[in-house]
Amino acid sequence: MIIKAEQLSSAISSLSQSYLLTGDEPLLLMEAQDTVRAAAREQGYTERHVFDVTKQFDFNQVHSDADNLSLFAEKKITELRFDKLPDKAQQEQIKELISRLNEDTLLLVSCPKLDKRQLNSAWVKALNSQGTVVQIWPVAGYQLPQWIKQRAQASGLKLTDAAVSVLVERSEGNLLATKQDIDRLQLLCEQETVDAPQVLDTIADNARYNVFELIDSALSGEVAKTRRMIELIQAEGVVPVILVATVYREARNLLKMSYQLRQGDSMSEVLKQYRVWSNRSRLITGALNRVPFGVWERIVSRCGHLDKLAKGSEVGNVWDELLTCLLLMGGQSIWRRVL
Incomplete structure (x- = not known):
């Protein structure tokens, strides 16, 4: 048929x-x-x-x-x-x-x-x-607003008519790009109803996911969100070198902090020494409590390999390796699968 x-x-x-x-x-x-x-x-x-x-x-x-x-x-x-x-x-x-x-x-x-x-x-x-x-069949121009509304609704979002108009204007008939925009809105907008200014703020050029949001998502143990953010960043054609360097630096700092905790320093002393802002202290504390020192050593070693992949000195899938490192930093027990 x-x-x-x-x-x-x-x-x-x-x-x-x-x-x-x-x-x-x-x-x-x-x-x-x-x-x-x-x-x-x-x-x-x-x-x-x-x-x-x-x-x-x-x-x-x-x-x-x-x-x-x-x-x-x-x-x-x-x-x-x-x-x-x-x-x-x-x-x-x-x-x-x-x-x-x-x-x-x-x-x-x-x-x-x-x-x-x-x-x-x-x-x-x-x-x-x-x-x-x-x-x-492709989605005709007159069908696109309804298509966007249905997609958003399936993602748990309600778009105002003005928000739909912004997405229609951005899409230029590219459904894949529009889907990615809706995925970003789902992850970044806390309110169920999304209006035009929120759409513009969320999907504006050069105002998309940044590395710090990605790291925080990983350290929070939000596996699905971290995975989806990596997919969207990769789809946007972002060069991973700077992204990887920042993740590597964060892992090294967490290793040093974990070492000092092992030596008997208090969490408050360590957070103060490494100038962890108050709005991240709970996040960092949770990650350090979940992941033991020995695992941080292995994560940093793996990030070293990741850094070489990003710079082209070793062969492999840099995005898969980046996701693995981030999940491990969030305390995911996946060593048997990834090593």
């Missing part, structure tokens, strides 16, 4: 063996992919094999993967992600793959928008005969 993106959530209760997601709106396409994956996981599809299909892509690896049963006989999702519409040769390969699908494999194909003629092509019909085609 062929459905619209907004019908997917209700239709997914009856999981198809194959899905074709077609559209040119990146955010809605990603969310449709997430919806299919989540439904598949609930029904036991625990493996996921992803293939990014380009012009020179070799489909033999997909067929080989389809023929290889999992060592543990687990169900799997096979994803084909096309950056352009499939050419004739690729269409034939998709038809062959569909004909060879076994019951333990779910096929998820994503591609740019297909027009009416292309939707009637043989490969789409082959997929649709045993699956679902999801058409993802």
Whole structure:
């Protein structure tokens, strides 16, 4: 069957063996992919094999993967992600793959928008005969205010009409950027109802999350908020060198403070010596009480590695490592997972 993106959530209760997601709106396409994956996981599809299909892509690896049963006989999702519409040769390969699908494999194909003629092509019909085609349409300009209101409401926010107008003006049709703005408002606005001045203050250029807010969130042990802030900072294209240097310095200071507490100094003496402002004293005290000296030593060592990643002298994912260091500073017990 062929459905619209907004019908997917209700239709997914009856999981198809194959899905074709077609559209040119990146955010809605990603969310449709997430919806299919989540439904598949609930029904036991625990493996996921992803293939990014380009012009020179070799489909033999997909067929080989389809023929290889999992060592543990687990169900799997096979994803084909096309950056352009499939050419004739690729269409034939998709038809062959569909004909060879076994019951333990779910096929998820994503591609740019297909027009009416292309939707009637043989490969789409082959997929649709045993699956679902999801058409993802962009949000029209007149629909954008209502789309923003619904998104905000789902995030627990109520936007005034003026606030919605500000977001509409900023979006310029970029739904992903608008979603990120709403996410920032959710994290930073304490009031349930948000007006235009709050929107402008929160999302204005050069007035977004700063490193000190990020560190305080981590030291408070707010895992979800810290993770989301990292994601948004990364999405904005922020260069991590200065961010990392500040986190590294904070970790070293906390190590020194922890050492002095270990030597018998009182918390008030340590806070005074390191000139901790009164509005942060409770935060710092909590972090020092949660995290023992030995762990601070390991955190500082890990931050040293992070600093080298940020400066390019070592290879690795600087954002993942930054998140790990921040979570550890907040007292999260994740050493087995990250070491």
